Amino acid sequence: MTEAITATGLVKRFGKVTALDGLDLHVATGEVHGFLGPNGAGKTTTIRILLGLSRHNGGAVQLLGGNPWTEATELHKRLAYVPGDVTLWPALTGGEVIDLLGRLRGGLDPRRKAELLERFQLDPRKKGRTYSKGNRQKVGLIAALSSDVELLILDEPTSGLDPLMEEVFREVILEEKRRGDRTVLLSSHILSEVEALCDRLTIIRDGRTIETGTLTDMRHLTRTTIQAELAGPPDGLATLAGVHDFQLDHDRVRFDVDTDALEPALQKLVKVGVRSLVSQPPSLEELFLRQYQKDER
Amino acid sequence: MTGAGRLVRLILRRDRIIMPVWAVLLGLVPAGYVASFEGLFPTDAERIDYARLSATNTGFVTLYGPLHGSSLGELVAWRAGFLPVLAGLCALLTVIRHTRADEEAGRTELIGAAAVGRHAQLAAAVLTTCAAGLLMGVVLTAAMVGQGLPAAGSLAFGAEMTLSVFVFAGVGAVAAQLTSGARGARSIALTVLAAAFVLRVGGDTSAVGDGSLRWMSWLSPIGWVQHLFPYGVNDWWPALLALAFTVVTVAVAGRLQSRRDLGVGQLPARLGPASAPAGLSSPFGLAWRLHRGMLVAWTIGFALLGLIFGGVGASVLDIAAGNQGLSDVFTRLGGSDALVDSYFAGIASIVGLIAACYGVQTTLRMRDEEQTGHTEAVLTTSVSRYTWAGTNLFFALLGPAVVLAVEGLATSLTYPDGDLGEILGGVLVQLPAVWVLAGVAVLAFGLVPRLSAVAWAPPAMCLLVLLVGQTLQLDQWFLDISPFTHVPKLPGGDLSALPLVSLTVVAAALTAVGVTGLRRRNVPE
């Protein structure tokens, strides 16, 4: 499988601030790749380098097989970008901006544009200055999605969209995914979004990649929360390797357990006798929080 | 108004350098005139001669206003007649910067959510600007008294400047309520300032001739403050007009603000086309959409200037014919032709400098585009940085050519006796100097984008050379700083190609280095 985006050991400094400190990012052609990180982690900085807007200070980067800095204009014909804060020319209407950006990119499909306007419920006749934040994002999204390009680079594209519109966004991206020939890099800090859409993800923090892989890969690194009502005292469970945050209240226990320690823990419970049991699968949310806590220590 | 005090402190902190600079500098400029007038015209008789000549010279009256006396103080106050325009300019820019520009950038929303009254920001901006105006007046009065001029006249002189600041703080406050963008607000306020100047010029130059249009000066706030006539009649009642105008405009701004929501203006936004016309499909089409409004506005402004200057040129001849003393002077200067020629040549460098401001403004529009994120959107399509910069610079470099040509044509409409070729040539030779100043702006934008605003320093410097250069009889090197000094004085002078070619080469080099810098840096930076 070829890679649409390959960045290794990327370094970017702004004066004394090191925004990227050896970041790695590998996005395979045809996949939807989640790019996760808290505010200030370096997502936007990375994307700006990929787009040839900023120059990196170290490391190597390839985009669609080319050099994003020197071959920017050629590469840009094959991609579309939606920034986290779409700004519009105050005097141009939303429809005009969609057409303009599409044409500057090399053409857009008017039928696709009409369909997306309908689905996102956007009035294209309003002037740029009168759109709300959410509606400006819609203009950027429609302009990008109605161009026939190989790669979509979306930087927190749903900020400001209401939940209904976020749902529309997810449907549209899932449709793109089914087509199979489009690659999407989706930067986000909304975990449910990434969980719903992405094949693989890269988690970064402080300009460094701290985790990359499929969701299933990452679930190995997570813990399941178990709540149970027991028939007797759970001797030895609290001290079992891989069991964390153990709480006991009369006959009720609640604890988190590492995925690899799940089996011994369950065997212990069965031995004591289980009256009821609730197990909560690991969510990306937890994974995310835990990664960051681990990193902080 | 709750919280206005805290906002005043915030404004003072943000403007802690620039505000004292303009307030004190404009207050100190006239002090330089005192020494130079004392040096040039030491005796009463010489001053009377000079004053009689100047009071009827329409070129002088256009720039500085009417002159009614010949005492040292009166001459100095008259010579400072362009300063109220500059003070007004600083005032309106400051008010808009701290009201609409903040609101557009979303900073007002942050402040608005804190415990701050609805009108606090407007009040803080107006109060601080007016305080700067008071400072300017105090500095000026003190400097004049310090040079031994009468106290009463110096007070009126200070008041003239302070009131100019007050009036245009009011204009800025109203303009800030009308549009939803700072750029639009600035355009409206600048148009009012330009109109005030044009009305004053119309009325004052008419007063030199048959006086049929002299009432026009009384429609202009700049006319009002000049009619204080410091050191002469010391008339205080026009000050009341200016104060009343200030109070009314600020009150109107407050009312307008009460009636609108945060972030929107008064002028309702209409619906536009749902899809882009065929013309809007290239970088050039986009640049045309962005720059055409300014091009049209400046073209109209330059056409008006041309009509006025042409009309004034015609009256220069009439006066020369009707006044024996003047005719003698003209004959000594080389005949009435020479006088008219030097008038048009002098006007041409003023017009050139104004065109340079248009060039710089249009060049710096690229910085605005960059900061608002629009450039990023264009550069992530298949448009290269060179193409993007080129389409914008097309307007920054050729726009001034269009407006200068229009000015020349308009001049020859109201001065049909003149040779169209000579008049047109006189303004068009300014272009290389205009390009040098625009080139400095490209350089700043490309190499030190965060400091792009320094591109306004050269036009300011050239204006200073124009305002004080000849009066102070400064060294040639000082005059040489301004590219306009090197432009051949046409009509009348020799048309030599060397300075024009050299200036064009300098401009091209500045532009090339600037664009190369843009190609190499981060966008946005």
Ligand SMILES: Nc1ncnc2c1ncn2[C@@H]1O[C@H](COP(=O)(O)OP(=O)(O)O)[C@@H](O)[C@H]1O
């Ligand atoms: N132009 C800049 N100058 C200085 N620091 C910057 C600049 N752009 C980004 N940074 C810094 O780089 C880091 C990464 O920022 P960014 O890429 O915007 O993060 P994210 O998009 O993940 O929220 C932050 O610490 C930010 O302050």
Ligand SMILES: [Mg+2]
């Ligand atoms: Mg970001």
